[in-house]
Amino acid sequence: MITSLRQMAETVRSSGIKRKIAVGWAQDPNTIGSLYRAVSEGFAEALMIGRREQMISTCIETGADPERFTFIEADDEKSAAEMAVSMTRSGEADVVMKGLVGTDKFLRAVMDRENGLLPPRSVMSYVCAVEIPAYHKLLFITDTAVIPFPDLDQKVAMAGYAINMAQRFGIKKPSVALIGASEKVSSHFPNTHDYSVMCKMAERGQIASCVMDGPVDLFLACDPESVKIKGVDTPLAGNADILLFPSLESCNPFYKGLMLFAGGELAGMICGTSKPVVLMSRSESELSKYYCVALSCLMASQKQ
Amino acid sequence: MITSLRQMAETVRSSGIKRKIAVGWAQDPNTIGSLYRAVSEGFAEALMIGRREQMISTCIETGADPERFTFIEADDEKSAAEMAVSMTRSGEADVVMKGLVGTDKFLRAVMDRENGLLPPRSVMSYVCAVEIPAYHKLLFITDTAVIPFPDLDQKVAMAGYAINMAQRFGIKKPSVALIGASEKVSSHFPNTHDYSVMCKMAERGQIASCVMDGPVDLFLACDPESVKIKGVDTPLAGNADILLFPSLESCNPFYKGLMLFAGGELAGMICGTSKPVVLMSRSESELSKYYCVALSCLMASQKQ
Numbered sequence: 001m002i003t004s005l006r007q008m009a010e011t012v013r014s015s016g017i018k019r020k021i022a023v024g025w026a027q028d029p030n031t032i033g034s035l036y037r038a039v040s041e042g043f044a045e046a047l048m049i050g051r052r053e054q055m056i057s058t059c060i061e062t063g064a065d066p067e068r069f070t071f072i073e074a075d076d077e078k079s080a081a082e083m084a085v086s087m088t089r090s091g092e093a094d095v096v097m098k099g100l101v102g103t104d105k106f107l108r109a110v111m112d113r114e115n116g117l118l119p120p121r122s123v124m125s126y127v128c129a130v131e132i133p134a135y136h137k138l139l140f141i142t143d144t145a146v147i148p149f150p151d152l153d154q155k156v157a158m159a160g161y162a163i164n165m166a167q168r169f170g171i172k173k174p175s176v177a178l179i180g181a182s183e184k185v186s187s188h189f190p191n192t193h194d195y196s197v198m199c200k201m202a203e204r205g206q207i208a209s210c211v212m213d214g215p216v217d218l219f220l221a222c223d224p225e226s227v228k229i230k231g232v233d234t235p236l237a238g239n240a241d242i243l244l245f246p247s248l249e250s251c252n253p254f255y256k257g258l259m260l261f262a263g264g265e266l267a268g269m270i271c272g273t274s275k276p277v278v279l280m281s282r283s284e285s286e287l288s289k290y291y292c293v294a295l296s297c298l299m300a301s302q303k304q
Numbered sequence: 305m306i307t308s309l310r311q312m313a314e315t316v317r318s319s320g321i322k323r324k325i326a327v328g329w330a331q332d333p334n335t336i337g338s339l340y341r342a343v344s345e346g347f348a349e350a351l352m353i354g355r356r357e358q359m360i361s362t363c364i365e366t367g368a369d370p371e372r373f374t375f376i377e378a379d380d381e382k383s384a385a386e387m388a389v390s391m392t393r394s395g396e397a398d399v400v401m402k403g404l405v406g407t408d409k410f411l412r413a414v415m416d417r418e419n420g421l422l423p424p425r426s427v428m429s430y431v432c433a434v435e436i437p438a439y440h441k442l443l444f445i446t447d448t449a450v451i452p453f454p455d456l457d458q459k460v461a462m463a464g465y466a467i468n469m470a471q472r473f474g475i476k477k478p479s480v481a482l483i484g485a486s487e488k489v490s491s492h493f494p495n496t497h498d499y500s501v502m503c504k505m506a507e508r509g510q511i512a513s514c515v516m517d518g519p520v521d522l523f524l525a526c527d528p529e530s531v532k533i534k535g536v537d538t539p540l541a542g543n544a545d546i547l548l549f550p551s552l553e554s555c556n557p558f559y560k561g562l563m564l565f566a567g568g569e570l571a572g573m574i575c576g577t578s579k580p581v582v583l584m585s586r587s588e589s590e591l592s593k594y595y596c597v598a599l600s601c602l603m604a605s606q607k608q
Contacts, residue, residue, distance in 0.1 A: 253485075257558055258566075282534065
């Protein structure tokens with residue numbers, strides 16, 4: 001079982017497998033920096049799509065050896081994004097990654113019906129593996145970045161992606177906490193009704209390979225002491241692997257709080273696509289960016 | 305300026321003022337424990353309403369000297385809660401505090417139109433002062449506990465309460481961050497529209513004595529480095545005093561994350577009532593409970 005991001009990256013490094021990453025509009029120092037370590041360590045090959053001369057000069061400026069990269073010429077950000085997606089779709093690459101192109105343009109290419117990476121009716125969502133010193137293992141958190149207010153079907157899909165990722169980390173039957181403000185089911189919080197439905201679905205095996213409970217608050221999910229004090233009977237027992245949040249406005253400040261105030265690092269990626277999609281915030285740490293690339297290589301090694 | 309909870313309690317202790325706290329159904333060790341330090345330190349007088357004999361024996365069991373408390377006999381939890389509220393309303397007490405009575409019953413007494421503490425049309429909300437080692441000052445956070453999905457008027461009231469509390473800590477013009485998943489105004493996130501309206505109200509002086517901006521994500525609110533990296537022009541500059549959240553489902557896991565994973569302690573109370581109302585979660589630490597009592601005494605020393 002992988003319990004840290006360092007260990008996750010080590011697993012990828014030592015696998016002997018090299019994944020091809022197609023990067024759309026790759027000429028910024030940020031993108032080059034985050035890929036250089038992965039490429040140098042030998043588990044990724046970077047197909048850098050953009051203005052070749054600019055990419056090479058940025059490599060030199062940032063101290064990255066341009067010989068380590070493969071450069072592919074593109075005229076503008078839109079065509080670079082489309083080319084990166086298309087190469088991944090065709091199998092020339094295993095992973096697609098956003099460069100300096102705007103998130104909206106990049107995701108439009110990913111979601112394109114004809115040439116994109118999103119199967120029909122598939123739900124696209126974001127899962128993060130978060131490491132914090134104060135918890136004894138990784139926390140898989142969703143959705144930090146994509147779906148504003150997930151409905152029931154979207155929540156079910158989100159749970160599935162997080163379970164799948166946790167399993168790739170060796171957690172056979174992860175504990176999934178459906179996070180609310182308390183453990184009470186209440187009409188004031190419609191999400192608690194979705195959560196009740198999901199628990200029944202898990203009981204029926206319609207959401208498989210997990211221990212699921214919710215609504216629970218964060219203390220019941222992650223603190224065995226609180227479970228004792230409150231006397232709530234929950235199979236999570238303060239030992240959750242996965243935290244599913246009711247909204248993006250709920251999940252996003254939570255994970256950012258862990259990054260900023262609890263010494264957190266993360267690895268995250270878009271799920272629901274036919275191939276891993278790497279999309280990072282510029283304000284993530286260099287280490288988190290490296291971990292995102294490593295995670296996408298780990299997840300690429302299975303058919304999604 | 306008060307920058308820590310220890311300093312806040314010290315300010316209350318050294319004020320020479322003693323506040324009377326009426327406690328509804330006070331016979332549990334939890335309530336007695338959290339009041340005993342405040343009473344021993346001389347800044348609070350506890351009017352313990354409940355079954356006298358039971359309260360005394362619980363004092364003895366928990367090592368608290370019963371001589372320090374005033375006991376008032378009550379038959380059941382409902383009448384104990386009503387008596388505590390009524391004594392506070394009449395001025396016999398300065399603060400009301402929940403004991404072993406259920407939260408719903410207790411709040412019903414507080415909100416009672418005839419005999420309660422909530423002025424007509426007043427918005428009741430919860431503000432926490434949170435101390436974490438990783439931030440250089442206190443963070444005032446709202447609403448962790450009361451309003452599920454605040455509308456615009458409720459958000460304006462919440463901001464007012466948090467500003468008022470911050471000012472009692474000596475922060476003349478607190479920086480208020482209206483927290484979202486990003487800094488973008490978007491129809492996908494109706495709260496960002498409310499936030500835009502609030503910023504205009506602050507500009508017009510309709511929300512006074514603060515620097516307000518939103519939507520912002522947590523990084524823009526609390527991390528100067530991220531402000532630089534993202535190049536967003538915000539007067540908050542990563543130095544927010546107050547974080548206003550779009551929903552209870554958003555605020556609650558955030559503050560619990562800080563408690564559990566970032567070494568946080570808190571002091572919180574209900575605002576919007578004519579007198580301070582203390583309502584604590586059983587899973588708060590002993591220290592946080594003591595700080596809640598101290599905070600209510602600090603806030604009682606002004607006309608609300």
